[in-house]
Amino acid sequence: xxxxxxxYHFSRAGLSIAIMTIERFVECATxxxxxxxxxSRARQICSNAASPNF
Numbered sequence: 183x184x185x186x187x188x189x190y191h192f193s194r195a196g197l198s199i200a201i202m203t204i205e206r207f208v209e210c211a212t213x214x215x216x217x218x219x220x221x222s223r224a225r226q227i228c229s230n231a232a233s234p235n236f
Contacts, residue, residue, distance in 0.1 A: 184193025189203040 184191055184195075185201045186192075186202070189200055191198045191200045
């Protein structure tokens with residue numbers, strides 16, 4: 183038992199990071215990783231399209 187406040191879980195056992203905080207972090211990190219993968223591919227396509235084909 184305990185309660186959550188500002189991303190932490192307070193209980194008699196002590197202070198810890200709330201489970202929801204960890205879940206949100208993983209979700210955000212996953213989204214950023216996916217955006218970077220897409221962004222890298224998009225930059226590659228755009229740079230190939232912009233370079234002259236001699």
